Each structure stands twice: as C-alpha cells, then as structure tokens.
Amino acid sequence: MIEIIQKVKTYFHKQFGEAHALLVAAPGRINMIGEHTDYNMGLVLPAAIDRCIYMAIGPAKHATRIVSMDLADELVVYDLEHLKPHQKAWPNYLLGVVDEMLKDKKMINHFNVVFAGNVPLGAGMSSSAALENAIAFGLNELFELEYDRISLAKLSQKAEHNFVGTKCGIMDQFTSMMGSAQQVIKLDCRDLSYEYVRLDLKGYCLLLVDSNLSHHLTTSEYNLRRRQCEMGVQIIANKFAHVTSLRDVDIAMLDACVSVIDPVVYKRCQYIIEENLRVVQFCDLMEAGDVAAAGNILFIAHRAMRDQYEITCPEIDWLASMAESLMGVVGARMMGGGFGGCTINLIETTYLEDFKEFISNGYRQKYAIEPGFYEVNISNGVCLLE
Numbered sequence: 001m002i003e004i005i006q007k008v009k010t011y012f013h014k015q016f017g018e019a020h021a022l023l024v025a026a027p028g029r030i031n032m033i034g035e036h037t038d039y040n041m042g043l044v045l046p047a048a049i050d051r052c053i054y055m056a057i058g059p060a061k062h063a064t065r066i067v068s069m070d071l072a073d074e075l076v077v078y079d080l081e082h083l084k085p086h087q088k089a090w091p092n093y094l095l096g097v098v099d100e101m102l103k104d105k106k107m108i109n110h111f112n113v114v115f116a117g118n119v120p121l122g123a124g125m126s127s128s129a130a131l132e133n134a135i136a137f138g139l140n141e142l143f144e145l146e147y148d149r150i151s152l153a154k155l156s157q158k159a160e161h162n163f164v165g166t167k168c169g170i171m172d173q174f175t176s177m178m179g180s181a182q183q184v185i186k187l188d189c190r191d192l193s194y195e196y197v198r199l200d201l202k203g204y205c206l207l208l209v210d211s212n213l214s215h216h217l218t219t220s221e222y223n224l225r226r227r228q229c230e231m232g233v234q235i236i237a238n239k240f241a242h243v244t245s246l247r248d249v250d251i252a253m254l255d256a257c258v259s260v261i262d263p264v265v266y267k268r269c270q271y272i273i274e275e276n277l278r279v280v281q282f283c284d285l286m287e288a289g290d291v292a293a294a295g296n297i298l299f300i301a302h303r304a305m306r307d308q309y310e311i312t313c314p315e316i317d318w319l320a321s322m323a324e325s326l327m328g329v330v331g332a333r334m335m336g337g338g339f340g341g342c343t344i345n346l347i348e349t350t351y352l353e354d355f356k357e358f359i360s361n362g363y364r365q366k367y368a369i370e371p372g373f374y375e376v377n378i379s380n381g382v383c384l385l386e
Contacts, residue, residue, distance in 0.1 A: 038169035048179020096163025124336035129172035210372030295331025302333035311338030
C-alpha cells in the first residue's frame with residue numbers, strides 16, 4: 001500500500017510539476033451476503049476492504065489530464081467544455097462523475113489526476129465504484145463543492161448509469177463511500193437506511209478465491225433474472241395491490257400466486273425472499289458472537305444461488321463445495337453477479353495456508369486454471385490521506 005501511494009505521489013509531481021496534491025484513498029468492497037437483492041429493493045450486507053484506488057488530484061490551468069498508472073501510464077487529456085464519453089472504457093468512470101457535477105451546476109475547473117490501485121480488476125470487488133468515488137471525493141474537496149458522502153455515492157451511481165451505460169445498483173458506491181473498519185453495513189436498498197454491524201471474526205479470516213473465469217452470459221442472464229423477478233411482482237400485485245417489489249412479498253403470498261403459474265419465476269422470487277431473511281439471520285448470529293453459525297448461512301446461500309437463482313457455474317460450484325468439505329472452513333459462497341468471479345470464504349486462520357494449497361492444486365488439476373487468493377480486512381470508506 002505505502003509503495004503504491006508513494007508511486008502515485010512521485011509520478012504526479014514528475015508529470016505535472018505541482019508542489020502539492022490532494023491524495024485520496026477509495027476502497028473496493030466485498031458483500032458478505034445479499035446477492036441480487038439490491039434491484040429488488042432488498043437487504044445487502046457489504047463492507048469496504050483494505051484494497052483501494054489511490055488518487056492524486058490537483059488544479060490545472062488549460063486542460064484536464066488523467067493518468068492511469070495501472071494501464072502503462074496511459075494519459076487522457078480533456079476539455080471540460082466539450083465533455084463526451086471516451087472510446088476507451090476506463091476514463092468514463094471518472095469523466096461521468098465530472099459530467100454529473102457539471103449538470104448539477106457545480107463550479108469545476110480543470111484538474112490533473114494520477115491514480116493506481118490494488119483492487120483486482122474483474123474479481124467482483126468493485127474497482128469501478130472505487131474509481132468513481134475517488135474522483136468524486138477528490139473533486140468535492142478540491143473545489144469545495146459541499147456534497148455529503150451519501151450524495152457523492154448517488155452521484156457516482158448516476159455517472160455509471162448515464163456516462164458508462166451500466167444500470168448498476170447503489171451498493172458498490174455506497175459501501176466504498178460509507179465503509180467503517182471492522183463493521184459490515186446492513187443496507188436497505190429500498191430507502192438507503194443503514195446500520196453498522198460489528199464483524200468480530202475471533203480467529204477467523206476472510207479469503208476471496210478468484211476463479212479467474214468470466215462467462216459471457218453474465219449480462220444477459222442478469223437482465224433475465226431482473227425480468228423474472230418483475231414478472232413475479234406483477235403476478236402477485238394482481239392479488240395484493242400493495243406489492244411494488246419482492247420486498248413486500250412473503251413465501252405464503254408467493255405460494256398463493258406464482259407456484260402454479262410459472263415454476264421458474266417462483267424459484268427466482270423464492271431465492272430473493274429467502275436471501276433477505278438470510279441477511280437478517282447472519283447479522284443476528286454475528287451480534288450473538290456465533291461466527292460458525294453465521295458462516296453456515298453462506299453455505300446455504302450458495303446452494304440457493306446454484307439451485308434457485310441458477311447463477312453459478314461448475315468452476316464456482318467446485319470451489320464452494322471443496323471449501324465446505326475442508327477442515328476450518330465455516331462458510332463459503334459465490335460473491336457477485338454470477339457465472340464466475342470469486343468465492344468468499346470464512347476460514348479459521350490456522351487453516352488458511354492448508355486451504356490455499358489444497359484449493360490451488362485441486363482447481364489447477366481439474367480445470368487447468370490457477371486460482372487467485374486475496375486476503376481482505378474490513379476498512380473505512382473513502383478518505384483523504386493528506
């Protein structure tokens with residue numbers, strides 16, 4: 001971490017000759033439990049982690065210049081008076097935030113930015129939200145724009161909707177902005193009410209296992225799951241007029257309305273309803289200090305993603321099932337949208353290295369793929385480093 005920070009500072013001063021720049025750290029995130037509940041107005045349980053985008057930002061005179069050190073020091077130069085999406089993908093996460101601020105009638109002058117990070121790309125830790133939040137927080141400080149943190153998170157989400165073109169939920173940006181060390185965030189996606197729940201792991205650790213696999217089905221299947229949930233809501237609302245999302249539905253209502261009409265839609269809705277309950281159960285068990293029982297909720301959640309929501313894949317299922325069979329592992333499940341990415345594993349610390357060795361050898365032998373391992377700790381949200 002210190003090495004990356006120093007590298008960003010040194011490069012900024014060398015490239016732009018500025019005596020001083022603001023330095024921002026914006027974390028990636030994990031989600032303990034609560035997958036696909038966000039767009040159903042449900043509950044999620046994310047946390048910021050100790051892997052960040054580190055960004056140096058300072059004023060400029062004639063043009064906005066942005067350097068990504070993670071992409072061979074790639075430089076983008078922009079005139080803020082003629083802002084439009086870039087042909088490359090990564091600048092749009094930053095420029096979209098600027099665009100939203102300008103639409104909000106905020107006074108932003110040209111600026112210089114250099115950034116690098118240690119949030120793995122494509123591993124489900126939301127490097128894109130960290131990048132959006134880093135620039136949002138930095139510009140807010142640099143130009144004294146007076147946004148609060150939740151407003152900045154919403155602005156970052158708008159940037160991804162309107163400039164990047166991804167209709168994401170609010171969880172990633174909210175978590176990166178609002179994270180708190182050693183605490184997960186029980187976030188209600190219906191109204192953005194939230195509370196912090198202490199995550200006291202007591203000799204356990206969190207390990208992400210990257211399948212190093214990304215199936216092309218993710219976007220189309222994600223959109224299909226959304227439509228299936230919406231179909232369930234429409235069917236139920238014909239009988240229960242107050243229903244506007246699956247958050248308003250219990251299993252008895254689902255049984256009465258959907259089971260005989262569409263078995264597939266029934267399974268999708270059942271998963272969402274029960275996943276919301278699992279979020280509550282996990283929090284209750286953590287607050288009671290029962291880490292092992294809380295971990296078992298993760299095993300249950302993975303089986304539900306596999307059998308009810310059907311968003312896993314053979315490689316991910318292998319990682320989760322092998323974890324469940326190993327000594328010292330009290331919880332494991334797929335994390336993220338599906339069909340690849342990472343599993344999140346709750347492991348007794350003394351078994352960590354044995355776990356890595358077994359999974360690495362077995363996964364390589366079965367699928368000829370080398371898995372990635374990321375130990376993560378729960379951290380604070382976006383902050384200024386100096």
